[in-house]
Amino acid sequence: xxxxxxxxxxxxxxxxxxxxxxxxxxxxxxxxxxxxxxxxxxxxxxxxxxxxxxxxxxxxxxxxxxxxxxxxxxxxxxxxxxxxxxxxxxxxxxxxxxxxxxxxxxxxxxxxxxxxxxxxxxxxxxxxxxxxxxxxxxxxxxxxxxxxxxxxxxxxxxxxxxxxxxxxxxxxxxxx
Amino acid sequence: xxxxxxxxxxxxxxxxxxxxxxxxxxxxxxxxxxxxxxxxxxxxxxxxxxxxxxxxxxxxxxxxxxxxxxxxxxxxxxxxxxxxxxxxxxxxxxxxxxxxxxxxxxxxxxxxxxxxxxxxxxxxxxxxxxxxxxxxxxxxxxxxxxxxxxxxxxxxxxxxxxxxxxxxxxxxxxxx
Numbered sequence: 212x213x214x215x216x217x218x219x220x221x222x223x224x225x226x227x228x229x230x231x232x233x234x235x236x237x238x239x240x241x242x243x244x245x246x247x248x249x250x251x252x253x254x255x256x257x258x259x260x261x262x263x264x265x266x267x268x269x270x271x272x273x274x275x276x277x278x279x280x281x282x283x284x285x286x287x288x289x290x291x292x293x294x295x296x297x298x299x300x301x302x303x304x305x306x307x308x309x310x311x312x313x314x315x316x317x318x319x320x321x322x323x324x325x326x327x328x329x330x331x332x333x334x335x336x337x338x339x340x341x342x343x344x345x346x347x348x349x350x351x352x353x354x355x356x357x358x359x360x361x362x363x364x365x366x367x368x369x370x371x372x373x374x375x376x377x378x379x380x381x382x383x384x385x386x387x
Numbered sequence: 388x389x390x391x392x393x394x395x396x397x398x399x400x401x402x403x404x405x406x407x408x409x410x411x412x413x414x415x416x417x418x419x420x421x422x423x424x425x426x427x428x429x430x431x432x433x434x435x436x437x438x439x440x441x442x443x444x445x446x447x448x449x450x451x452x453x454x455x456x457x458x459x460x461x462x463x464x465x466x467x468x469x470x471x472x473x474x475x476x477x478x479x480x481x482x483x484x485x486x487x488x489x490x491x492x493x494x495x496x497x498x499x500x501x502x503x504x505x506x507x508x509x510x511x512x513x514x515x516x517x518x519x520x521x522x523x524x525x526x527x528x529x530x531x532x533x534x535x536x537x538x539x540x541x542x543x544x545x546x547x548x549x550x551x552x553x554x555x556x557x558x559x560x561x562x563x
Binding site: 214215312314315316317326328333361365 | 389414419420421422424427434435
């Protein structure tokens, strides 16, 4: 009898929690973009796609499903560790929601990287690269698009290697 | 009704005793480095359909397409290593993994465990444990691969994981 009530009680709590509107990554960007120390960059795809004609036509079409790239970073500058800690905690909570599907997690000494995506495997709505370390700060790169296919990301990586358009990813690369 | 509920709960709990959930508390530790590649990643990789001309890449994608997850944990903290090793031994006893082979080398002992798969050359789970011998500073490494693993192909995974300490040791596994 008691067990049944306990289970019902837990079930109700879970239901209530899921009905609660949860913070999203987009909301986090909006809330923090004008705060001091935060770096927010909207990368124009035209810059990244500057040498798109090096790819075959089908690849060009696939890669165009990626529409926007934005970067949010909080570099550590010696004074803002508390700010970093709070923001990091919030970010980790947002990303650990089951809707942000984990692809890869890397932890080496104090450097951390997560790759996640939102959407379905063949129709990705959002692709997130989240890196942080306690010396440099954190950086999030979000790719937003229209039913992005995984292949689009592969092409993008190929393009970036070729064109050196590594803006925004430099911070991330410095972490490794 | 109540007895059915209890049976279901009991079954649920006994499943988790055999699962790899025991690793979660270690991956959260600062002193433990690691990598996790999830099922989501392998599903995504499988969808990058191969207009890839390169046969090696194609074969690699085939091998990788049948995997479910890869987890690597490593630490040079002796007490964490000892606890992880002990918990792993408990897990090995409870699940149906058999010791496949053991290699002793300068400074380390590498042991492979596997759970039988659909055929003699296939396993559904592969575990590799590298225990340092003699040196206090050396890394303890635990690697777990779930999925449909062809032992002859395991060496190819070593290339994919080349940043991970001990990944090279995978090349020593074969089905003979």
